[in-house]
Amino acid sequence: MKIFKKIIFIFFVFFSSKTFSEITFEQILQDPNNLELNLQYAKEQEALGNYKPVIATLERLSDIYSDNLDLKLYLLSISLKIDSKERTKDIIDQIKRSPVLTNAIRQRLDEIVKTLEAQDKQQKNEWVQFIDIGYNSTLDNNVNTKSDSSTLYISDSLSNYAADTIDDDDFQNIVIKYGAYKQLSNTSNINFNVGKGFTRQNRDKNKENDAHSLFINYNKQINKNYISTFYSLNENNNLHESDYVVHSFILENRYGFRPNQNIVLSGNYSLTDYRTDSVFTAAEDKNNEAQGLAVGYEYFINQNNNIKFKYGFNDYNAKLDSYGYDNEYRRISYFTRIKNINFNLSQTINYNTYDKADTFVKSDAIRDDKIKTNSISMSGSLDQLLKLEFLKNIFYSVSYSDIKSKSNILNYDYHKDIYKFGLTKRITF
Incomplete structure (x- = not known):
C-alpha cells in the first residue's frame, strides 16, 4: 500500500510552471534572422495559443536555416496541433529528405503518417x-x-x-x-x-x-x-x-x-x-x-x-x-x-x-x-x-x-x- 501511494504521489507532482519573457513582433522585424529571438517569440505565441504567427515564424526560419532538422520537427509538432493534414504531410516529406535523419525519427514519422491515414479513412466513412x-x-x-x-x-x-x-x-x-x-x-x-x-x-x-x-x-x-x-x-x-x-x-x-x-x-x-x-x-x-x-x-x-x-x-x-x-x-x-x-x-x-x-x-x-x-x-x-x-x-x-x-x-x-x-x-x- 505504501509503495502504491508513493507511485501516485510521483505522478501527481510531475509538472511545473514556466514563465516567458515578452518579445514583440516589432523586435522580430528589427532582427528577422535572429534564430534565438525568433524561437523565443514562437514559443511565447504557442503558449498563448496563437498558432498562425508560430507557423509563419517557423516556416521562415526553416527556409533560412534549411539544414536545421530541429526547426522542421518543431514546425511538424505545431502542424499536428492545428490539424493541418496537407501541411503536415508536406513537412514530413521535407524532413525525410534530410541527410541527418535518424532511424528513430524516421520511425516516428512513419507512425504519424499511419495515424493521418487512419484519420483520412474515418473521414471517408470507413470503419x-x-x-x-x-x-x-x-x-x-x-x-x-x-x-x-x-x-x-x-x-x-x-x-x-x-x-x-x-x-x-x-x-x-x-x-x-x-x-x-x-x-x-x-x-x-x-x-x-x-x-x-x-x-x-x-x-x-x-x-x-x-x-x-x-x-x-x-x-x-x-x-x-x-x-x-x-x-x-x-x-x-x-x-x-x-x-x-x-x-x-x-x-x-x-x-x-x-x-x-x-x-x-x-x-x-x-x-x-x-x-x-x-x-x-x-x-x-x-x-x-x-x-x-x-x-x-x-x-x-x-x-x-x-x-x-x-x-x-x-x-x-x-x-x-x-x-x-x-x-x-x-x-x-x-x-x-x-x-x-x-x-x-x-x-x-x-x-x-x-x-x-x-x-x-x-x-x-x-x-x-x-x-x-x-x-x-x-x-x-x-x-x-x-x-x-x-x-x-x-x-x-x-x-x-x-x-x-x-x-x-x-x-x-x-x-x-x-x-x-x-x-x-x-x-x-
Whole structure:
C-alpha cells in the first residue's frame, strides 16, 4: 500500500510552471534572422495559443536555416496541433529528405503518417478498428465495507465481525477489447466495442470474476443539439458470488446554448438479472429494474479547463422490496490539462432511501444512506509523460477516491480509500 501511494504521489507532482519573457513582433522585424529571438517569440505565441504567427515564424526560419532538422520537427509538432493534414504531410516529406535523419525519427514519422491515414479513412466513412489490451490494479483498505464501529446488526441482534474479516486487499484486472468507429456523415458517427475481462483478488475472493461486455454508442448533431444514445451489456460471472447480467440504455442531449456552455439532459433505463443456483438460492430477490433522469451544466473556461455540474435521481424497483430504493445524486467535477497530463477532481453525493426494512438486518428501520465520494485522477499518454517514443499508444490512468458512508443503520456507516492504476495499449488498424 505504501509503495502504491508513493507511485501516485510521483505522478501527481510531475509538472511545473514556466514563465516567458515578452518579445514583440516589432523586435522580430528589427532582427528577422535572429534564430534565438525568433524561437523565443514562437514559443511565447504557442503558449498563448496563437498558432498562425508560430507557423509563419517557423516556416521562415526553416527556409533560412534549411539544414536545421530541429526547426522542421518543431514546425511538424505545431502542424499536428492545428490539424493541418496537407501541411503536415508536406513537412514530413521535407524532413525525410534530410541527410541527418535518424532511424528513430524516421520511425516516428512513419507512425504519424499511419495515424493521418487512419484519420483520412474515418473521414471517408470507413470503419476504423482497434484492439485495447488493459491492465488495472486496485487497492482497497476496506474491501468488505466494515462499519466504523466494527459491529453490525444481524436479525436485530448486534454482533461483531468475524475475526478473520479482511480489511486491506488488492485485486488486478486484465481486459481485452475489440472495437471500431465510423463517421456516418458530417453530423453523425457510431462506435462499439466488445470485451472480455478477468479479475483476481490477492487475499479475499468476493471481487473475482470473468466478465463479458458489449458497448454501442451513436451520436447525431442537429443544430445546437448533440444527441447521444448508449447501450451496454455487462455479464459478470463471479467466482464466489452470485452471477448477474446488467442491460443499460441511456439517451442524452447536450444543448450548446453558448459557444463554451452546455445544458445536458439525460434519461436512463437498466435491467439487472441475478442468477439463482444451488448455492445462491435467493439471488433473484435482488433482480431490479431502474429508471432515472438527470440535468447537467458544462462550462468550458478554455480548451484545457472546464467545470461540470450534474443532478439526477433513479428509482430502483427490486423483486424483494428491501433491495429496492430511491437514489438522488449531485456531482461536481473540474478538469484541467497541464503539460499533456489530464487532471480531474470530482465530488459525488448519493442519497439512498430504501423501500422497505430488511428483516435480515434490522426489522424496525428502513435504511437511509448518504454516501460522499471525493476523487482525484490523472491520465494521459505514457510516451508524452516519459518522453520515450516506444511507449506510443500506451495510456495510463491513476486515481484516488475517498468514500464516506453515513446511515441510520450502523452496518452501513463506513469509510474507505481506493487507489487505482491502469495501463492500456491500443492497436489501431
